[in-house]
Amino acid sequence: MILLQQIINGVMLGSTYALVAIGYSLIFGVLRLLHFAHGEVFMVGAFIALCSVWYLHVGPVLAVVSAAVGCAALGVIIEFVAFRPVRRRSGGMLAPIVSSLGVGLLLQEVATNIFGADQTRFPPQFEATLYHFGSLFVTSTQLFILGTSFGLMLLVHLFITRTKYGLAMRAVAENVDVAGLLGINSNAVVVLTFAVASALGGIAGVLVGFAFSAISPFMGISMTIKGLVVMLIGGLGNVYGAMIGGLVLGIAEVLTVGYLASSYRDAFSFALLILVLLVRPQGLFSGGLRAGH
Amino acid sequence: MTPAALLDVRSVTQRFGGFTALDDVSCSIQAGSISSLIGPNGAGKTTLFNVISGLISPSRGSLGFDGTDYTGRRPDEIVRLGIARNFQQVRLFPALSVVENVMVGAHQKLPRTGLLDFLGGPFSYDRVDRLARSIATEMLDLVEFRSSGNTHPQQLTLVDQRRVEIARALASDPKLLLLDEPAAGMNPSESNQLGAIIRKIRDLGRTVLLVEHNMRLVMSISDHVSVLSAGKVIASGTPSTVQAEPAVIAAYLGNL
Amino acid sequence: MLSSYQESIAIFLGVNVLMAFSVYVPTSAGLISLGQAGFMAIGAYTSAYLTSRFTSFDVPFGLALFLGGAAAGIVGVLVAAPAVRIKGIYLIIATLGFGEIVRVLFVNFEPLGGASGLAGIKPLTTLSWVVATCILFFAFLWRLRSTPLGRAFVAIHEDETAAEAMGINLFRTKLMAFGGGAFIAGIAGGLYAHFALFIDPSQFGFSKSAEAFLFVILGGSVNPLGPVAGAIVVTLLPEFLRFLQDWRMSFFAVLLIACAVWRPGGLISYRRAAHP
Numbered sequence: 001m002i003l004l005q006q007i008i009n010g011v012m013l014g015s016t017y018a019l020v021a022i023g024y025s026l027i028f029g030v031l032r033l034l035h036f037a038h039g040e041v042f043m044v045g046a047f048i049a050l051c052s053v054w055y056l057h058v059g060p061v062l063a064v065v066s067a068a069v070g071c072a073a074l075g076v077i078i079e080f081v082a083f084r085p086v087r088r089r090s091g092g093m094l095a096p097i098v099s100s101l102g103v104g105l106l107l108q109e110v111a112t113n114i115f116g117a118d119q120t121r122f123p124p125q126f127e128a129t130l131y132h133f134g135s136l137f138v139t140s141t142q143l144f145i146l147g148t149s150f151g152l153m154l155l156v157h158l159f160i161t162r163t164k165y166g167l168a169m170r171a172v173a174e175n176v177d178v179a180g181l182l183g184i185n186s187n188a189v190v191v192l193t194f195a196v197a198s199a200l201g202g203i204a205g206v207l208v209g210f211a212f213s214a215i216s217p218f219m220g221i222s223m224t225i226k227g228l229v230v231m232l233i234g235g236l237g238n239v240y241g242a243m244i245g246g247l248v249l250g251i252a253e254v255l256t257v258g259y260l261a262s263s264y265r266d267a268f269s270f271a272l273l274i275l276v277l278l279v280r281p282q283g284l285f286s287g288g289l290r291a292g293h
Numbered sequence: 294m295t296p297a298a299l300l301d302v303r304s305v306t307q308r309f310g311g312f313t314a315l316d317d318v319s320c321s322i323q324a325g326s327i328s329s330l331i332g333p334n335g336a337g338k339t340t341l342f343n344v345i346s347g348l349i350s351p352s353r354g355s356l357g358f359d360g361t362d363y364t365g366r367r368p369d370e371i372v373r374l375g376i377a378r379n380f381q382q383v384r385l386f387p388a389l390s391v392v393e394n395v396m397v398g399a400h401q402k403l404p405r406t407g408l409l410d411f412l413g414g415p416f417s418y419d420r421v422d423r424l425a426r427s428i429a430t431e432m433l434d435l436v437e438f439r440s441s442g443n444t445h446p447q448q449l450t451l452v453d454q455r456r457v458e459i460a461r462a463l464a465s466d467p468k469l470l471l472l473d474e475p476a477a478g479m480n481p482s483e484s485n486q487l488g489a490i491i492r493k494i495r496d497l498g499r500t501v502l503l504v505e506h507n508m509r510l511v512m513s514i515s516d517h518v519s520v521l522s523a524g525k526v527i528a529s530g531t532p533s534t535v536q537a538e539p540a541v542i543a544a545y546l547g548n549l
Numbered sequence: 550m551l552s553s554y555q556e557s558i559a560i561f562l563g564v565n566v567l568m569a570f571s572v573y574v575p576t577s578a579g580l581i582s583l584g585q586a587g588f589m590a591i592g593a594y595t596s597a598y599l600t601s602r603f604t605s606f607d608v609p610f611g612l613a614l615f616l617g618g619a620a621a622g623i624v625g626v627l628v629a630a631p632a633v634r635i636k637g638i639y640l641i642i643a644t645l646g647f648g649e650i651v652r653v654l655f656v657n658f659e660p661l662g663g664a665s666g667l668a669g670i671k672p673l674t675t676l677s678w679v680v681a682t683c684i685l686f687f688a689f690l691w692r693l694r695s696t697p698l699g700r701a702f703v704a705i706h707e708d709e710t711a712a713e714a715m716g717i718n719l720f721r722t723k724l725m726a727f728g729g730g731a732f733i734a735g736i737a738g739g740l741y742a743h744f745a746l747f748i749d750p751s752q753f754g755f756s757k758s759a760e761a762f763l764f765v766i767l768g769g770s771v772n773p774l775g776p777v778a779g780a781i782v783v784t785l786l787p788e789f790l791r792f793l794q795d796w797r798m799s800f801f802a803v804l805l806i807a808c809a810v811w812r813p814g815g816l817i818s819y820r821r822a823a824h825p
Binding site: 385386401411415421 | 696698700701703704706708710711712713715717718719
């Protein structure tokens with residue numbers, strides 16, 4: 001496959017990584033915590049979409065919407081059940097890791113019990129139509145994914161920079177106490193952040209399900225790790241770093257599979273991580289939820 | 294400066310971003326003396342301490358100890374050179390007992406635990422441990438710490454915690470002891486006691502450099518006083534000389 | 550005395566206790582590692598190769614275990630050298646990444662089986678070996694607390710700056726903490742390999758590292774009893790929950806969340822919950 005084709009595939013894959021990593025960054029930005037169940041939220045999104053296709057016979061757009069709504073709700077529940085109570089009783093970062101690991105395990109187990117451990121896929125009517133651009137092949141699925149991801153990234157950017165809710169998020173991320181003094185209800189902001197982050201994660205799950213025609217209760221594990229790695233590479237808490245980091249990783253992985261061996265694909269993200277940590281530990285772009293400077 | 298100077302601070306400048314905390318500061322400390330560093334709040338005294346003890350590397354300038362230039366060395370290397378310190382806000386290790394805290398200081402100058410020591414420990418045959426413990430007891434005695442050595446720092450009064458921190462610093466057998474506001478929070482009789490202890494430390498052959506706000510203490514025990522204001526040394530000499538300096542009076546009054 | 554099933558559980562528990570120790574050592578110096586499974590893999594593969602693939606001469610089990618641990622320990626020191634500059638959350642993610650790199654490297658390393666794994670390992674692990682190793686390390690770690698190095702770990706954990714100002718060499722001490730933990734994980738891996746008789750990279754993934762981490766977080770890291778308690782509870786609890794069948798692990802997950810909410814300090818701990 002020619003290089004440009006690879007890059008397009010990489011961008012498509014990377015954009016889904018970016019969506020997940022944005023979720024991590026948003027949550028880290030306001031809470032300074034790692035959300036170890038975010039990969040499982042991603043997985044749940046794929047299953048919610050699958051169910052709405054199986055039982056409600058919706059098309060791809062509504063499938064994505066159902067995943068977004070479902071996961072937003074799930075995210076809010078997770079915040080109330082696993083993060084807020086822990087936050088109230090302990091200021092450390094380790095207890096939330098334990099509770100989020102618990103949530104992740106719980107989601108995985110429930111999904112396995114309901115859907116079985118094997119891989120499933122979206123029904124055939126979601127098969128793609130192929131478009132030619134010269135010698136490039138792009139499927140309608142890929143266009144859909146690209147369009148959705150980039151559209152969402154743009155929406156996130158606008159949300160953070162142009163709406164008062166996004167502004168509140170940034171304020172809380174910068175300094176919780178001062179934000180409180182300015183009248184911002186930081187607990188409400190946290191809930192909103194979880195909703196947005198989880199919705200993005202869920203949508204990414206659907207898109208990945210479309211792209212690879214493979215959905216299983218275990219698809220979240222590697223995403224948990226990769227999302228964290230992307231977030232670190234892009235700079236903890238930096239949403240734009242997450243976007244770029246995700247794209248970089250996606251392209252790098254696709255190129256690795258194309259030019260090296262597919263089994264090294266996963267190692268690439270970690271090799272990249274080690275490199276970044278050695279050279280620039282604060283990530284490619286440091287700083288919090290800043291409006292792209 | 295003079296050949297007998299134990300510590301030589303040479304033209305040290307320290308900048309934090311746009312803010313200059315120390316501006317071309319020079320001073321020397323003679324061996325066997327009790328020297329004090331005074332000045333209004335924010336003058337840069339603790340910053341100078343942090344530079345001397347190696348917690349920060351100076352933006353400019355150099356530091357000499359016992360004839361050797363030690364600028365840029367790590368804090369733990371500086372302890373082995375023979376400089377030890379305490380902290381303004383007491384920084385003892387809560388999970389260790391008082392005796393263990395002081396032993397941490399002692400271990401830096403003692404031989405390492407050997408295999409025999411390690412295996413013999415449960416049978417009270419740990420030579421290194423015994424040495425460290427006796428040094429610790431000696432130092433705690435020197436600072437007149439009278440409570441049990443098995444308590445933990447958080448159970449002690451502030452004054453006792455300060456004593457333990459000084460003992461911990463002394464345990465590494467330093468030639469120069471840096472004390473950052475050791476009398477903070479003490480009443481007059483406690484600070485008198487502290488003054489006597491510092492004199493004892495000096496009489497045992499060590500040099501002491503003190504940062505203090507307690508003027509009575511400073512003037513009564515110091516051989517030499519340097520005054521820092523806004524990052525610059527504005528006066529230096531014996532206590533009586535410095536007290537009479539108009540610049541010093543202005544610096545303090547100017548901050549009211 | 551013990552049924553064969555019970556004996557398996559006991560051996561399994563012993564390996565878990567060792568993995569818990571492997572997390573406990575760096576944790577006691579303030580270094581959180583979510584990648585110990587990587588060291589376990591190194592120990593497992595190294596010792597398995599020495600006993601079951603290396604034909605130049607017969608390698609006694611004890612030596613193979615030790616060399617497996619040593620290999621893991623050396624890698625631990627090499628990994629730690631750049632890593633100790635990294636703090637807190639960055640270190641957690643970095644160790645996570647490391648664990649995964651090791652896993653992927655073994656997936657691609659055909660001479661040791663690659664993704665299909667390494668089979669035919671000699672069944673050399675017995676309950677005696679496991680119990681003896683656990684007791685040995687427990688005693689060692691308990692004794693360590695009363696030595697300068699053990700106190701240096703605590704000092705660094707509590708207040709790095711003050712520790713350094715008291716003469717403790719941060720770099721070297723952290724390296725020892727990390728290397729020591731890796732060594733123990735390597736030994737655990739060796740014992741596991743010669744019990745499971747078949748190893749493949751997927752057994753040493755993030756779940757394994759997370760599990761070891763949980764042993765210490767739940768059990769407490771104040772003294773070596775903590776990791777032992779954590780390992781016992783986490784390993785044996787699913788056994789007692791067998792009646793829940795498919796919902797066993799879900800229940801366990803809920804317990805984890807409950808534990809984090811109500812006992813952030815761990816099961817054996819007298820330190821305030823604010824100390825992570």
